[in-house]
Amino acid sequence: MKMKLFAILTILTTTVMLQAQIKKGSDISPFPYPLEMLVSKDKIDERIKEAARELENDYQGKEVIFLCVMKGALFFTSDLLKEVNLPATLEYVRASSYGENGTVSGKLTLKGIENVNITDKHVIVLDDICDTGKTMTKVMAELKKLHPASLKSMVLLSKNVRSKQDYHPDYALFDIQNRFVVGYGLDYKEYYRNLDAIYILGYSD
Ligand code: IMP
Numbered sequence: 632m633k634m635k636l637f638a639i640l641t642i643l644t645t646t647v648m649l650q651a652q653i654k655k656g657s658d659i660s661p662f663p664y665p666l667e668m669l670v671s672k673d674k675i676d677e678r679i680k681e682a683a684r685e686l687e688n689d690y691q692g693k694e695v696i697f698l699c700v701m702k703g704a705l706f707f708t709s710d711l712l713k714e715v716n717l718p719a720t721l722e723y724v725r726a727s728s729y730g731e732n733g734t735v736s737g738k739l740t741l742k743g744i745e746n747v748n749i750t751d752k753h754v755i756v757l758d759d760i761c762d763t764g765k766t767m768t769k770v771m772a773e774l775k776k777l778h779p780a781s782l783k784s785m786v787l788l789s790k791n792v793r794s795k796q797d798y799h800p801d802y803a804l805f806d807i808q809n810r811f812v813v814g815y816g817l818d819y820k821e822y823y824r825n826l827d828a829i830y831i832l833g834y835s836d
Pocket residue numbers: 703728736758759760761762763764765766767810811812813817818819
């Protein structure tokens with residue numbers, strides 16, 4: 632009896648330990664689509680450091696407002712701001728453009744611009760990805776109306792291979808092919824944001 636209990640306990644403990652070791656990514660997926668790593672966490676960290684140095688150089692002696700476009704740019708903003716050695720404050724707006732099916736652009740909604748005070752300030756808008764550029768075009772146009780001292784954009788990813796990209800960001804950390812990607816803030820139907828690297832989602836509808 633004692634032996635049986637001991638065996639069961641051992642199996643249970645081993646299972647829990649093994650599950651904890653299963654790589655995040657294969658484990659958190661609610662969809663049966665393969666994930667193929669495109670940009671590793673190390674590569675993201677490395678480029679964020681480089682981008683931070685570039686901003687420190689370009690904004691030397693200035694105070695900046697980082698404006699995060701939620702929710703996609705949440706992790707990018709967090710990691711970049713911790714790296715940048717400049718006097719900086721943080722604002723955010725919310726943008727959403729995808730409908731129910733997850734990958735096809737729907738109507739773009741922008742929320743929260745009325746709450747940001749950027750008049751006469753140096754503003755750097757941070758977004759996760761510039762795909763068609765529609766979101767950035769709209770965000771930048773709305774912010775411009777508030778008369779900032781300067782207004783620039785930085786995106787983590789740019790699908791600049793698109794022949795019809797409406798907007799070209801001032802800074803882009805990675806140029807990528809026209810594939811649907813998730814992770815590090817980017818979602819498919821709100822999932823996968825909590826992956827720490829960027830993956831190509833092996834399916835899009
Ligand atoms: P755009 O307006 O077409 O440039 O799309 C920009 C927004 O769509 C981004 O801020 C993302 O939220 C979303 N988006 C575009 N491409 C992807 C992708 O590959 N994965 C996840 N979200 C994407």
